Amino acid sequence: MGFGDLKSKAGQEALNNYLADRSYIEGYTPSQGDNVVFSALSGAPGAGLPHALRWYSHIASYGNDRNSFPGQKKDLSTYGGAGAGSAAAKKPADDDDDDDDIDMFGSDDEADAALEAEKKKRVAEYAARKAKKPVLIAKSNIILEVKPWDDETDMKDLEKQVRTVATDGLKWGSSKLVPVGYGINKLQIMCVVEDDKVGTDFLEESITAFEDFVQSVDIVAFNKI
Template sequence: MAALAEAMKAGIWFDRSKVESAEDKYQEYLAGTQSSGGEVSQQIAEARKKIQDTLKESGSSSKSSSEDVESLKKQVKDLTGIITNMNKKFESLESRLSALEGKGSTTPSKPAEAAAQNGVEDSDEDSDSDVDLFGSDEEEEDNEEAERLKQERIDAYKAKKSKKPTLIAKSNIILDVKPWSDETDMAELEKCVRSVQTDGLLWGASKLVKIAYGVQKLQITCVVEDDKVGTDFLEEEITAHEEYVQSVDIAAFNKI
């Protein structure tokens, strides 16, 4: 540009288009050189950073791998110790079992068998004199005392059991007592029913229930002891009052 200005001052003028084209190319060259230099430096910096990161990763990975190896070695060592202890325990158990089996399976030796077979012959007169073949009076007394104690315990158990209250089975029964007609006096009918009395029978509440055509039936509740009072007994005793009672039906029967 300075040369161009000087040429213009000196009165020298070239082809303007060529000069401007050359100037533009020069500027482009300068700009390209600067941009390419910046890109190269940036690429070099990025490459250096990548190399450093790679070195760090490799170092950390090598460190972690070494730690893993040490951990595995420790685990193997621990497992080896456990297996060794288990083997020792198994050996101890086997030795104990073999010793117990040997004691259980041991048979008396021949001298011991001979001594057992000839025990009567080898025993002296003093030992024979100590044997009471017919039993002593003391043994008989001990047996009698044992029998007496046994009988006392049996008697005490029976007495305790007899004092224990027994469970009495009872039932709740609802009876339907039907009259002959609507002219039957239901109050007298109920009196007849309640007049049935026996051990193990207790009468409860009652009510009149309409049947049809003005006829009512007496529905009455009673509690009975199963071992003492049965339904057949109740039916026979109630229907005995023929002037009031036509029939007796069991409406409900429940165990208490």
């Protein structure tokens, strides 16, 4: 049945619930399913939808590269909802049913040999599937707020400076200006980091090093992906 209208609150809540225990729309890696659903949104989900926001920030970090995600694009209505989870839920049951198809009570030597060969085949197939399963890299989605010194600080230059912070395991995402008052805005910017490579201390120290632009850095949100 899909998520419905992803530009509506109900559609985004359905997406948030769907992603509560998933990293991606389909499978364990980014696919065209993520690209299709991402494209159907008009912007980042609200802070009250943490799972959808975490997923959105992660997919946004790929930029135009998401068009090269594996898989084929399907109609938006085919993603999400009860239908998306049912196939995965049925898979273990299907594996169990395969064993039921074998006559465990056969006494004929040929039947026993065939049974043993079938077991070995299934073990080998299982081992091959497990070996192909991608290794998940622990990542986090972080939203930072960067405060300037005053209303005379050029926020475009400030953002350019922030985005020059680069290291392996760090990808910058979308950003926006948030009014503070008295004509002052602060920069709210998202990034995705690999937990084993990039820490919050590194981000804070690197950004506050631009002392002509930056007064302070705060972490607004920190979510595991």
